[in-house]
Amino acid sequence: MKLSRRDMNLLLPSLTSVVAAQTPVPPKTVVLPSKVYHTEKIPYSGDDKKKGRRFMLGTTHTGFNLEVHETILGPGEISHPPHRHVNEEIITIVEGTIDVNIEGDVQRAGAGSVTFFASNQLHNFSNAGAGHCRYYVVELRADAA
Secondary structure: OOOOHHHHHHHHHHHHHHHHHHOOOOOOOOEOOOOOOOHHHOOOEEOOOEEEEEEEEEEOOOOOEEEEEEEEEOOOOEOOOOEOOOOEEEEEEEEOEEEEEEOOEEEEEEOOOEEEEOOOOOEEEEEOOOOOEEEEEEEEEOOOO
């Protein structure tokens, strides 16, 4: 069957609508709302060695993904084995003392200190004190929330 230009011009809109109907529509992104995250309404999970809770995980109005969570480490416990990832992290120590490892350089940091882990740098930390250590993590995520 031979098609003329006129036939093609008549078929093209129909083909375009068929292709558009088959293309999946990405889910609508829900932007994080202004909100108070009440501490008493967010339960912990884990045990006495390591427990935590997530306050938020979502997208900002600019499309950036943001996570905020709290962790409590028991004495001598580590956050996780040394690792690296694309996401940047900001750690604010609320209680206790930690030994922070960034690319093999270990520094001690106490309550009120803030640590920044840049993208793809080997990092972790451990509770260096005799009691529990509590800290908040603000994670600037490259992946979807």
